[in-house]
Amino acid sequence: MGTVHVRIGDHRTKCHMDADCPSLNGKQDTHLGQEPMSEDEPKKQGLTACQHCKR
Ligand SMILES: [Zn+2]
Numbered sequence: 001m002g003t004v005h006v007r008i009g010d011h012r013t014k015c016h017m018d019a020d021c022p023s024l025n026g027k028q029d030t031h032l033g034q035e036p037m038s039e040d041e042p043k044k045q046g047l048t049a050c051q052h053c054k055r
């Protein structure tokens with residue numbers, strides 16, 4: 001089971017494979033950090049995979 005990374009705060013619409021992804025860490029005004037979750041969790045929350053760091 002892999003781990004993905006999701007933004008905390010607003011604009012939580014994508015899950016990221018890469019913890020250093022620019023779109024995961026950008027928009028500092030609304031960015032409250034990031035949290036790891038298991039790969040199947042974003043699907044349950046309706047999140048889609050980030051196109052920037054998709055591997
Ligand atoms: Zn990404």
